[in-house]
Amino acid sequence: MGVDRISGGYVNLDNASPVLVTVAFVKRYVALEGGDGSGKSTIAAALSARLEALGNDVIVVREPGGTQVGEAIRGLLLDSEKLDDWAEVFLFAAQRAELAREVIVPALEAGGWVISDRTYYSSIAYQGRGRGLGEERVRHINEVGLDGVVPDWVFVLDVDPVSALARQHDPDRIGKQGVEFQEAVRASYIALADTDDKVSIVDGNRTVEEIVDLIVEAVS
Numbered sequence: 651m652g653v654d655r656i657s658g659g660y661v662n663l664d665n666a667s668p669v670l671v672t673v674a675f676v677k678r679y680v681a682l683e684g685g686d687g688s689g690k691s692t693i694a695a696a697l698s699a700r701l702e703a704l705g706n707d708v709i710v711v712r713e714p715g716g717t718q719v720g721e722a723i724r725g726l727l728l729d730s731e732k733l734d735d736w737a738e739v740f741l742f743a744a745q746r747a748e749l750a751r752e753v754i755v756p757a758l759e760a761g762g763w764v765i766s767d768r769t770y771y772s773s774i775a776y777q778g779r780g781r782g783l784g785e786e787r788v789r790h791i792n793e794v795g796l797d798g799v800v801p802d803w804v805f806v807l808d809v810d811p812v813s814a815l816a817r818q819h820d821p822d823r824i825g826k827q828g829v830e831f832q833e834a835v836r837a838s839y840i841a842l843a844d845t846d847d848k849v850s851i852v853d854g855n856r857t858v859e860e861i862v863d864l865i866v867e868a869v870s
């Protein structure tokens with residue numbers, strides 16, 4: 651069986667789609683993860699500026715969202731008063747599959763960098779651990795939909811939930827779950843860093859400059 655490394659994931663080359671084969675061996679897809687208010691959007695913008703200054707094409711995408719369908723799903727996910735937990739998992743996974751094929755693959759194929767403000771690792775931590783649906787089950791569902799379009803590096807900005815929530819201006823439906831939920835999310839990310847080679851924990855209390863330095867060094 652011809653198994654090879656594709657953008658950090660593994661795919662059976664006998665069944666691989668042309669899209670996946672063409673993005674083989676590139677490592678330009680960076681994910682930023684962390685609890686609500688941990689600084690992901692701030693670091694995404696600063697990291698993008700730094701990589702651009704080094705002469706690269708860079709796009710920043712955010713989840714949920716980033717496509718027309720994805721933005722509509724974002725509204726359902728964050729503004730619905732009530733949503734079934736499994737419906738939540740599949741809506742996140744649906745907007746993510748759309749984003750992967752519509753935006754991420756073309757950007758990687760064009761030779762650019764992709765910085766993603768959240769990825770399916772958020773679903774593993776929030777829905778898998780936070781909601782208690784099972785991290786492996788949530789990982790599997792998402793990996794089916796992503797079909798190999800997965801980040802090369804996952805940097806988790808670690809900030810204690812009390813400080814991170816205090817940084818937030820306007821929490822959404824999931825951001826309002828409270829400190830205990832955010833503690834579960836944090837524990838999930840820390841456990842992922844122990845078992846998944848792509849995942850690194852970064853101290854989110856450091857300055858923006860220091861965090862960007864650290865990430866650029868890791869991906870260079």
Ligand code: ADP
Nearest residue numbers: 686687688689690691692817854855856857858
């Ligand atoms: P997230 O996207 O993870 O919700 P944001 O990037 O919106 O987080 O940051 C939340 C708040 O914390 C903002 O007010 C931002 O200016 C501030 N912030 C972000 N990164 C840092 C940092 N490294 N140190 C101190 N404050 C930060």
Ligand code: TYD
Nearest residue numbers: 685686687713714742768772773776824825
């Ligand atoms: P986001 O807009 O990134 O919020 P924040 O900037 O506060 O971190 O994400 C919106 C919310 O959706 C946030 O509470 C995290 C949650 N979320 C999940 O529960 N699962 C997921 O797969 C993703 C991508 C986000």
